[in-house]
Amino acid sequence: MTTMGAGMDGRVGQRRVALLAALGMTAALALAGCGSSDSGQDGAKGTAAEAPAIGNGSQGLSDADKGSGAKAAEAAGAGAPDLRVDQRAIIYTGTMRVQVDDVDAAAREVTAAVTRAGGFIGGDQRRSAEADAVAELELRVPAAKFAGVVEEVANLGRQQSREINTQDVTEETVDLDARITSQRARVDSARRLLARASSITDLVSLENELGRREADLASLEAKKRRLADLTALSTITVSLAGPAAKTDDEEDETGFLVGLRNGWKAFVVSLTVLLTVLGALLPWMVALGVPLALLLLVLRRQRRKAPALVATPAAPVSAPPPVPAARSGP
Template sequence: MTTMGAGMDERAVRRRGTLLAATALVAALVLTGCGAGDSGSRDSAGSAADAPAANGGGADRDTAVGAPEAAGAGAPQEGKAAAPDLRIDQRAIIYTGSMRVQVDDVDAAAREVTALVTRAGGFIGGDQRRSAEADAVAELQLRVPAAKFTGVVDEVAKLGRQQSREINTQDATEEIVDLDARIVSQRARVESARRLLSRATSIADLVSLENELGRREADLASLEAKKRRLADLTALSTITVSLAGPAAKIASDDTTETGFMAGLKGSWKAFVASLTVLLTVLGALLPWLVAFGVPVAVLLLVLRRRRKTPALVAPVSAPTPVPAARSAP
């Protein structure tokens, strides 16, 4: 019995030892597999990271960096190509303005305007003045850089009491682009005509090609002149300033009278104007009427009298005899 019990205890111990060994082996294998997986992943990641560095940032890095840019920039670039460029600094704008300012001293205000334009980098394009004490008027045409257009207008308005202001703009971008394209094409045509002219072999061809070259050069010069004109208008804005004295009158169409009295006044003004025109015409014709009308009237009177004179002195004819009456048989 004792021997059998000892054998059973020995077998149980062996089974437990075997189970523990198997468990330890399985645990070791699991840990070894996880460590190998982690090291493999780290090695793969390190290899992928070190490859571009070893190649000096070669095609792989360029592809990795450039692909997102190409993918992300493709659609925006197509959108920019389709949409017009609406930035104000990329467009050619022509600014023109006119204003009327009432000042106390027209000459002093004109000098201040001239100094203001000179400081802004512009010049006076025209100066017309009507000298008087209180109703003097000065018409100045200012050419100022487009970037300082608004500032100059505001400064001129501060010289006195602004009575009117009108600002106009014109977008000449498309016209300038069209002129550029036409100038390039016309220059190519001129060069082509010059090459043909240099290879002309006969007098007829020479004359024909010279005429054609002259026409093409004239067209090119016209296009270039238009471009220079547009460039001048876009670079320098034009402001027409009227400086009026304290007693100068301003014509305003905003207050228009209506009603019976307004119609009567208008009719009376029209009548007076018509009468003035009639008297003016009569005064212009009166010397001619005196010079030619009086002799013609005298001549007609003489002719009429001559026609009446033969009828008055005509001879009296003898009376016709009456035949005697016959007696009855």
């Protein structure tokens, strides 16, 4: 009995072990099947996600832009420039007026100074006269030579006014760099999607989108070039005035003496104009007046030599006397 009970207990234990092993293998196979199905579903999802990216142009572009925008943001953050004082982007502009004895000679000296500094003349306007001549010059010089050129121009004569302005565009430059990087990534993503387009509709839509993005990129790059030009070359507007030239901010004066002075100037100007006109007419008066005077003199002499003709008046005819009437009766 004891031997039979022990044999039965051994068989039950073996069955339990076999049952547990079968359950373990079943669970392992179930987990493996779930993993393979999940991976298959993930692959199907990836394929399905790529298909609408080409079929739906706008949705695909927006999804691609998220990745490209994130990469551009990381690149912009990693490559942030050094914003120390000597590394900042600053635009220098200046306006000054200098009174000189000879405007043309001073303008030549200014041109030579700008050329030595590595710049050029951006504009040249002059009003020629003897004492009140004025020359307006626009100078473009490197930012590092800005202060030196200003002082050199001021030493050409008597400085009447000076105004120096600065504009810090560092933040705008950094923002433009980040936007250009992001826009280039968006253009690249649009080009990749265009290369994978499978229908005419998608092709036309993606071409239009690519054209808009390239136009935006060109506009941003043009703004960046403009800022780079303004920060690299400073602008100085120089006015060279003669000894008698009036300043721009000269106030209008009133009073008797001012009116008398202005009236005298007007009289002198009018007299100058009258003498100018008389000088212009004098050759014609000489050329025509002398022959005419000689002709009149000759005619007068001939008139004096001719005999005078005296006209005698005719005698008046008298009427016959009246006849008296006859008288009748005694």
